Amino acid sequence: MACAESKVDLETVPLTALNVTVRKKLGLYLNPRNAVAADWMAVAEAMDFSYLEIRNYEVAQNPTTRILDEWQARSTDTTVGKLLSILMKVERSDIIEDLRSLIDEDVRRYCENLKKRGSDPPLQVPEVDSCVPRTPERNGITLEDDPEGSPELFDAFICYCQSDFDFVHEMIRELEQTEYRLKLCVFDRDVLPGSCVWTITSELIEKRCKRMVVVISDEYLDSDACDFQTKFALSLCPGAQKKRLIPVVYKPMTKQFPSILRFLTVCDYTRPCTQAWFWVRLAKALSLP
Structure with a gap:
């Protein structure tokens, strides 16, 4: 892509050209809910985000940036x-007028850097990118992996904290050792030691497991590992379009249920009247294509 000094076709300039300052200022205009002018929700709708996705982004600290x-x-x-x-479509020409000089400056710098590199800009990746394993670290990471062949695949990744491990054992018995014959990825059981936890976890969630079961408890809310796993899985499937995350509550909680999962249907083990259906519903959800 060539950027002429006198005239730049902004339809050819990728959004990555806009730096942090412009993105933050866009948030200052669009983040506040406005009954008169269009806010970030109107912009998101014009970008073809679904209703559930937009509702999900409401919990973000800066929904415009998100x-x-x-x-x-x-x-x-x-x-x-x-x-x-x-x-322009949502009638926020005021934002364009106020930020146009900053946008033009970002575009100018982008074009100058492009000329210095003497090459086309890198392609934007259309999804969260952990992709096909690119390093030896992502080969042979589970007990049944064949480093020279196909990676081990699972029906579900189980996101849990150590204090909830007894319930994870029960989940293994009910879903793997019964007629359901599901294959669960339980980190402490299935993952080989010695590699970077975050790299392996993202590889398993995105490439090896069809879904993720999130075991919700008070302790879960304090776990950095569970927080990373949940947010990573949500980023792969905004708006729960593929029913990728399944929250499970198995004991009463004293803390507030995590807001980022509030729009998902919960599988609740704490209600005696529905316990008889709990494992059937969970198994069915995990068995979907």
């Missing part, structure tokens, strides 16, 4: 020009 990042990740042709067109 939708820009998600929009940019979804397609290789999100451009500065398309963003300005959307702002």
Whole structure:
């Protein structure tokens, strides 16, 4: 892509050209809920985000930045020009007028850097990218892996903290050792020691497991590992389009249920009247294509 000094076609300039300052200022205009002017929700709708996705982004500290990042990740042709067109469509030309000088400066710097590199800009990745294993670290990471052959695959990754391990054992008995014959990925049982936890976890969640069961408890809310796993899985499937995450509550909680999962249907083991259906419902959800 060539950027002429005199005139730049913003439809050819990728959204990555916009730096942090512009993105933050966009948030200052769009984040506040506004009964008169269009806010970030109207912009997200114009970007073709679904109703459930938009409701999910409400919990974000800066929803404008979140939708820009998600929009940019979804397609290789999100451009500065398309963003300005959307702002015009939702009748926020005031934002364009106020930020145009900053946007033009970001585009100018982007074009200058592009000329210095003497090459086309890198392609934008259309999804959260842990991709096919690229390093030996991602080969042979589970007990049944064949480093020279196909990786071991699972029906579900189990996200849990150590204090909930007794319930995980019960889950193994009910889902793996019965007629359901599901294959669960339990980190302490299935993953070989010695590699980076975060790299292996992202590989398993994205590439090896069809779904993720999140065991919710008070202790879960304090676990950095569980927080990372949950947010990573949510980023792979905004709006729960593929029923990728299944929250499970197996004991009463004293703390508030995590807000990032509040829009998902919960499998609740704490209600005696529905316990008889608990494992059937969970097994059915994990067995879906």
